[in-house]
Amino acid sequence: MRIPCPICGTRDRREFYYQGAASMLDRPAAEAPLEVWHDYLHLRDNPAGGTRDLWYHASGCGSWLVVERDTVTHEVLGAALVEACDAD
Amino acid sequence: MRIDGKGRVDRTRPVTYSFDGVTRTGLAGDTLASALMAEGELLLGRSFKYHRPRGVLTAGSEEPNALVTVRTGAQADPNTRATVQELYEGLTAVSQNRWPSLDFDLLAVNNLAAPFLGAGFYYKTFMWPKAFWEKLYEPMIRRAAGLGALSGAHDPDRYERAFAFCDVLVIGGGPAGLMAAWAAAKTGADVILCCEEPEPGGRLLSEDEQIEGRPALDWVQETVALLATRDNVRIMTRTTVTGAFDQGTYGALERVAGHLPEADGLPLECFWRIAARRAVLAAGALERHVAFRDNDRPGVMMAGAMRAYLHRWGVVPGQSVAVFGNNDDAHRTARDMAHAGVDVVALIDSRHDAENRAGDVPFYPGWQVARAHGGKALEAITLRAPNGRHEKLAVQGLGVSGGWNPSVHLTCHTGARPVWRDDIAAFVPRDGAVPGLSVAGAARGTFDTSGCLRDGAEAGLEAAQALGFSGALPHLPQADASPYRLRRLWAVAGKGRAWLDFQNDVTVKDVKQAAAENYVSVEHMKRYTTQGMATDQGKSSNVAALAILADATGRDIPETGTTTFRPPYSPVAIAALGAGAQGMGFAPQRFTTSHKASVAMGAPMIEAGLWYRPSYFPRKGETHWRHSCDREVTMVREAVGICDVSTLGKIDLQGRDVGAFLDFVYTNTFSTLKPGRVRYGLMLREDGHVMDDGTTARLSDKHWVMTTTTAAAGEVMRHLDWVKQAFCREMDVRFISVTEQWAQFAVAGPNSRALLNGLLDSPVDDESFPFMQCGPVTVGGVEARLFRISFSGEYAYELAVPARYGASLFDLLVARAEGMGGGAYGMEALNVLRIEKGHITHSEIHGRVTAFDIGFARMVSGKKDCIGKALAARPGLNEDREELVGLRPVSAGHLIAGGHLFGEGAEPVSANDQGYVTSVGYSPAMGCDLGLGFLRNGRARHGEKLRLVDHLRGVDIVVQVTDPVAFDPEGGRLRG
């Protein structure tokens, strides 16, 4: 698997650390109800098809990326810096 | 026997080798299989289950029978295919799976017991009694039915792993592959051409064909020469592309030195990961057998292999041969053998309407071979006429062709299934099966050379064009364009055992029995019969087996489907995949600047993550680590000790908003910290559990340095990057790890200030440098940082210098300390010192504890948000928890980390579990063992007596619960 880091170029996935769903970007407000926080922490979609997840270019530039890929075809559709992204 | 004037071997260069202890001579250019065939040796192995004699079936890596062990001792390499092992001077090979000898194998009695050893016999026969399986059946089966054995010794050979990159990867060096490489290379694209054989040419090496009116191999040579002149082309021979993976990643095994008498510094093999923007699969096709009674006799081989042995190595299996096939291609074998002067006694074509394309040879259209005769060598075949009449012919070799299977394997590695093509009775690749991979030539069912050349040129050009390169289709050379016609024939009807999978001894009857017992899914049939599960993965037998299954279950072949193709295409040694990772290569080693000095002082080094740290510094007369540890602890408490703490993570933070950023990642407030001051901080994960702790110093208004624990340094850096990039984008903060740029030493003990003041260019005192102060100092003119912090609970400092001064500073500090009754201390003493003070490490903050658990609930500031704050307030995380406590033994015996705590009268079972011990050490100051641990509602239970039990290590003692801080609870010592 290869991931196109917007800063370093396309690199082998061994350079990256996998985190999980990009919904982690959608951090609730501090005073949000506990239910909202529970959903944020625990609930994940498990799509057959398009997905957006977080990867960290640990052996590269140290950027957190949102990688768009397809869980069925394994196609990597693109990657963007977390700094330039919002959650779904 | 060798045929004059044929083959590409060098007849002027004899090569001496040994097989089963007999010294023999072959020729340069031979494989082990061709050299043995030249001497009439056809018996090369014994089958897996029945120990039937087996000979060479193929001329390539798909070989199921001719498996041998090459080389000896620790270098012995079992299950090497004699068909691809190139001969070299001094090669040693032995046959496998026979006892006492290949010629006389006692375990061949299994063959007589065959009626009891059919499909599923393991499952049926050896089920009961259960206890017999491990002790009796399995060892017995493993001894009787096996392939080659590993030496059991450490592999002394060197292997390598490497990465390669290209625009267009061409897999296969035959006519399609060469044209693909040429077409792509002409556009300027970077091309890698991988071919499995020692030289390009593919099937052309094994045929008598013309291209542009001249021998085909002339064209091969010219094309290779053209490619070799271009610096955008890399030809990798002896390299098998073994797997296709996501995003254009391919695995490939290069056999670097396996064909040389001496590796001479070269690795034996190299495993490549090739990142290709586009790829062309031109891997050709593999011939398949026809099943008939005793079709496994040595001397029966694939028709195309028989031709290959003739044209590549100038050898044939005997003076007289026959050819049996269901397609036109088989006729070439009869034709070429007859041309070479071999007596072709019959060309048998199962198609009644077939025309003889072999010239003047006895032709039997509509006939079939019903049986092979002979034991260790083929002696005769029985033919069956269309009218059922039988005829027996004496032959020494039989070439068989059931047609050709395109090598679709790589196109299926990412999950696609191949498509059945009725006209060639074979599976072909599904379009777009692997993104970026196109298929050319025989691998997609184009079998004539002319078609392969065109296919390859088009695929190579298209691949380059898809990447934006431009060029024209190269000239297409004139070549053979004979059609390939066949009519399917999988098995010849009749009694007796007709073999499909030679390596695992699977017969037509086994597949039918599986179907009869309702193993009708191809995946179930495979596992029940073990069809295709040997090292050759059923390359020459799978399609026939599933055709027979389809027939037995009344379905067609597409409906029956194929089993799953998985990497690797051909076996890859674990040693190659894991090259460089043996022994200390398994993980990188990180050394501190004091490493050499510590080792020189005799300190045993222990691993702390990737770091190596000194355990203790033994002195003369100390015979046990505890002697050294107790002395070092006492030294720190009473004089001064030096400890290298450089392995702690150090993160340099700069910017206007560092304070605000730290407020968000730490539970407590940092923005109020004054320059020149240090504060202890606690960091949570977003789920509210403790991630890490450490101190952060504010060096100046906009410049801070954070320390993390050694264990979590990487995790914290990743976390800070996450928090900054995800949630604090607008903040003016930049940070970088400087762990390796600074060497840092703890100077701890009542004499620490005196020691430092002898070293620093200007002295410090308690007023200018109170507890938790930090600031710049100079040591011998070197700019350094001084921190008044203490992990030991003693009056202490930490002194940091640029790493290049670390080694000399350590020497200096230790020498000064020794002059003051102190010295260096290691991890054991460090651990005891911190346990005495109740300071936590990742033994305590192990991922399941909260700030509440460790008694730091008040460190979670109510005035601001921080990572983990919301979820740390969840119900269940702040009441009725296991809380940090201190422990001391009351009865005889030692505390033990990992032991569990129970009420004094309670049964030590998990239902009664009250908590557990995380850290223990012997405290010289207190004169007893001290422990830290977690106990249910422990803070309210100080003074209580409990039972500490470790069932694994047989510990059962009584302990008393205490405050976690055992030594100097008021902290007077560290303030001085």
Ligand SMILES: [Zn+2]
């Ligand atoms: Zn990057």
